[in-house]
Amino acid sequence: MRAGDVVATVLVLLVLAVVGLLASVVGVAGVVDVDQNCGPEDCTRAVAFLGTAVVVASPWLALLPLGSWAVVRLVRRRSAWWVALLALPLGVLLFTLGVLVVVVAGG
Numbered sequence: 001m002r003a004g005d006v007v008a009t010v011l012v013l014l015v016l017a018v019v020g021l022l023a024s025v026v027g028v029a030g031v032v033d034v035d036q037n038c039g040p041e042d043c044t045r046a047v048a049f050l051g052t053a054v055v056v057a058s059p060w061l062a063l064l065p066l067g068s069w070a071v072v073r074l075v076r077r078r079s080a081w082w083v084a085l086l087a088l089p090l091g092v093l094l095f096t097l098g099v100l101v102v103v104v105a106g107g
Helices: 003-037 045-075 081-085 087-105
Strands: none
Touching (some): 003 081
């Protein structure tokens, strides 16, 4: 294992944590928006809140398992930067899924 791999993995995990925090803030803003604009006649409130919960949790649902796997690979002296990087498309996919659930609910 090279020092460059450790540095790259740690940097990717740190950047993804910051991006995840920002995505969660956007999700919280979505919760506020759904709360204000979701009336009983035009949207399904429970489904809209489920979607916003997925949006808020999506970065962490992606980063925690894949970040843990990356750390395990580092401990075992294997290349891990690519594992940490896999959290990005997974987080985007979950975030998009949550947004689609909110849209389908009418929020």
